[in-house]
Amino acid sequence: MKINDLFDAVIVCNLDRRPDRLQGITHQLETLQITWRRWPAIDHINTDMTAIYCNVMNLINRLFYCQWRGYKQVLLLDDDCEFVNNFYDKFDEVWQHIPDDWDTVSFGDHLISATPITNKIQKINQSYGGHATAFKMSCLPILFEGYKGQDFADLELNAMSNDLNRYVIEPGLVGQGSYESDLIGGIRPNLYNLWQ
Numbered sequence: 001m002k003i004n005d006l007f008d009a010v011i012v013c014n015l016d017r018r019p020d021r022l023q024g025i026t027h028q029l030e031t032l033q034i035t036w037r038r039w040p041a042i043d044h045i046n047t048d049m050t051a052i053y054c055n056v057m058n059l060i061n062r063l064f065y066c067q068w069r070g071y072k073q074v075l076l077l078d079d080d081c082e083f084v085n086n087f088y089d090k091f092d093e094v095w096q097h098i099p100d101d102w103d104t105v106s107f108g109d110h111l112i113s114a115t116p117i118t119n120k121i122q123k124i125n126q127s128y129g130g131h132a133t134a135f136k137m138s139c140l141p142i143l144f145e146g147y148k149g150q151d152f153a154d155l156e157l158n159a160m161s162n163d164l165n166r167y168v169i170e171p172g173l174v175g176q177g178s179y180e181s182d183l184i185g186g187i188r189p190n191l192y193n194l195w196q
Contacts, residue, residue, distance in 0.1 A: 003034045008071035010036040013058050014079040021079035056149040078131040082177040084195050094120045103139035103164040107132035108172020108192045124166040130154035132174035171195040
């Protein structure tokens, strides 16, 4: 199964001032034959907005767009994603075991607290990362109520875990690339447990 067979849209968030990241994610998605669109990210520089607020708004704006388009399920990516080798072989092996009641599925997170479902799927209580997350549009009322813009989007999502069925593929299929972070500075090491 290809990604575009499963999701109505794949949307990548990218700042205008980060063509390096756009080039990297473009190469990967073209190699995987994934049809996608770029979402121009809101930039906090030279505004009164914080980077954290813009992080949340960049997620919410994509979700609003997907709702407006009438999509049922979508995959939202950050532009610093890194896909594992043999992605589709591993994806095909694991996706069939994702419970049907999923609201969100992370393709790789750093887990803080989770409940095992299978040897490669866990139900998330707390995590961070969220660089490649699938959303069902049916859970939007919970998301729109829960996001406040007071913390990073992935951390605010943790507060909604009791109301959502959040699953993660673990070890992950997508990690965080080694780029300079626009949110907290410095080169971010890939802390994810990735499928080798």
